[in-house]
Amino acid sequence: MPENHSSVVMENLVKRFGEFVAVDHISLETRKGEIFGFLGPNGAGKSTTIRMLCGLLTPSSGRAVVAGYDVAREPELVRQNIGYMSQKFSLYNDLKVIENLRLFAGLYNVASDTLRERIGWALDMANLKGQENLIVGTLPGGWKQRLALGCAVLHRPPIIFLDEPTSGVDPISRRQFWDLIHQMSGEGVTVFVTTHYMEEAEYCNRLALIFRGKMVALGTPSELKHKSMKGELVLVECDPLGAAVEALQSAPMVMDAAVFGNALHIVVDQADAAIPEVRKYLADHGVTVRGTEKIRPTLEDVFVSLTTEPRNGKERKAS
Numbered sequence: 001m002p003e004n005h006s007s008v009v010m011e012n013l014v015k016r017f018g019e020f021v022a023v024d025h026i027s028l029e030t031r032k033g034e035i036f037g038f039l040g041p042n043g044a045g046k047s048t049t050i051r052m053l054c055g056l057l058t059p060s061s062g063r064a065v066v067a068g069y070d071v072a073r074e075p076e077l078v079r080q081n082i083g084y085m086s087q088k089f090s091l092y093n094d095l096k097v098i099e100n101l102r103l104f105a106g107l108y109n110v111a112s113d114t115l116r117e118r119i120g121w122a123l124d125m126a127n128l129k130g131q132e133n134l135i136v137g138t139l140p141g142g143w144k145q146r147l148a149l150g151c152a153v154l155h156r157p158p159i160i161f162l163d164e165p166t167s168g169v170d171p172i173s174r175r176q177f178w179d180l181i182h183q184m185s186g187e188g189v190t191v192f193v194t195t196h197y198m199e200e201a202e203y204c205n206r207l208a209l210i211f212r213g214k215m216v217a218l219g220t221p222s223e224l225k226h227k228s229m230k231g232e233l234v235l236v237e238c239d240p241l242g243a244a245v246e247a248l249q250s251a252p253m254v255m256d257a258a259v260f261g262n263a264l265h266i267v268v269d270q271a272d273a274a275i276p277e278v279r280k281y282l283a284d285h286g287v288t289v290r291g292t293e294k295i296r297p298t299l300e301d302v303f304v305s306l307t308t309e310p311r312n313g314k315e316r317k318a319s
Contacts, residue, residue: 007032008053008159008192012062015048022048024213025062030192030206032158035185037204038194039303045213046194047087050163053192055079067159080109083152087164087194091148093137097128100136100151108155122150125180142173149180153189160184162193166200178203198300207299211307221299229297230305231255232271236264237291238282247285253277256308265301 008030015023023045030036038046051057053066055075064071067081091100101119110118123129126146136144145165153160162181166174178200181191185205193204201207202221209217209224217228238244241259248257248266253274255267268274271294279289297305 007065007067007190008036009065010049010053010062011064013049013052013059013064014061015045015052015057016060021213023052023059026208026210026213026215027062028208028215028218030190032190033185033188034206035181035191035193035204037201037207038192038210039196039198039201039207039299040194040210041196044210046210047163049210050084050161050192050194053078054082054084054161067157081157081159083155083157083160085148085152085160085162085165087167091136091144091151093135095136096133097123097126097136097139097147098132100147101154104151105154110154118154118156122147122154125150140173141169142176145169145173145177146180149177153184157189159190159192162191164194164196166195166197174200198298198303201299209303209306211303216306217302224302225297225299228302228306229267231267231269232274233295233297233301234266234268234271234275234278235260235291235293235295236266236278236282236289237262238264238287238289240287243285244282244287247282247287248278251278251281253281256305258304265295267301267305 011027012025013023013027014021014025026049038049040046048057052059052071053064055071055078058072066078069077069081071078092103095103101122105115105118123132126143128143128147136147139147149165166177169177181193185191195201204221206218206220207224208215217224219227236244241264244264245257245259248254253268257264257266266278275292279292282289
């Protein structure tokens with residue numbers, strides 16, 4: 001196998017569908033054993049990128065190398081050296097658990113002398129030991145997802161692509177699934193995962209934030225929260241919230257304002273200077289302010305900051 005067989009490399013990767021640019025000059029590189037997250041809203045270009053990296057779509061321009069193979073020139077070799085789990089359930093609902101495992105083992109050319117061990121491992125991982133004869137269509141969603149993951153890695157690939165793997169799965173099953181991802185990462189497997197769940201992004205070693213086909217930020221969750229936020233964040237506890245948001249639309253010191261739970265998150269240039277101005281501005285507009293404080297941004301705050309235009313035509317400054 002070629003060098004860098006555990007990495008994914010993208011160099012100005014582009015995918016066009018007619019005039020529409022779905023993936024717009026993305027460049028990045030993953031590391032062995034890394035959990036790399038592709039974070040963005042639906043329609044941002046995440047799944048299109050994954051399909052190119054898996055050799056399922058041909059790039060319009062640029063270059064991508066996966067497991068040491070060029071995705072445009074050697075797509076079959078790419079597919080032989082990766083695991084792939086699509087966002088839609090990929091197993092056969094009308095077959096038994098064991099039949100699905102045997103089918104995927106055959107598709108991945110799992111050696112006969114390791115077949116029993118690999119199927120046993122997958123059953124253990126999916127918590128389906130002793131349930132081999134259940135029809136897959138009758139399984140709960142979380143069990144199906146764990147089984148699908150087991151099928152995708154029966155052949156021990158160095159890289160796994162997971163496209164929205166926990167979409168529609170309950171929170172407990174989602175956390176169990178991520179425990180499995182961390183286990184495989186600890187064994188040196190590179191995991192490339194797309195998600196639009198902000199809390200899941202915290203589980204990744206590094207993240208690329210994707211918006212309208214472009215990569216708008218890259219780094220660890222901590223780096224993104226501390227270095228990528230445009231401006232500073234203030235928590236405002238006030239009443240009524242609706243009137244406060246409406247009033248802040250035209251506030252000169254506020255770049256953005258949004259409701260978070262029972263309070264507001266507002267973006268300003270400098271929190272210490274803006275807080276007294278915000279309190280007075282809201283009071284002048286009939287809003288009762290119960291508390292204000294500068295807070296650390298969440299990934300959701302960072303993403304919103306990077307993907308929305310500043311208000312009042314005021315250019316934001318990175319903090």
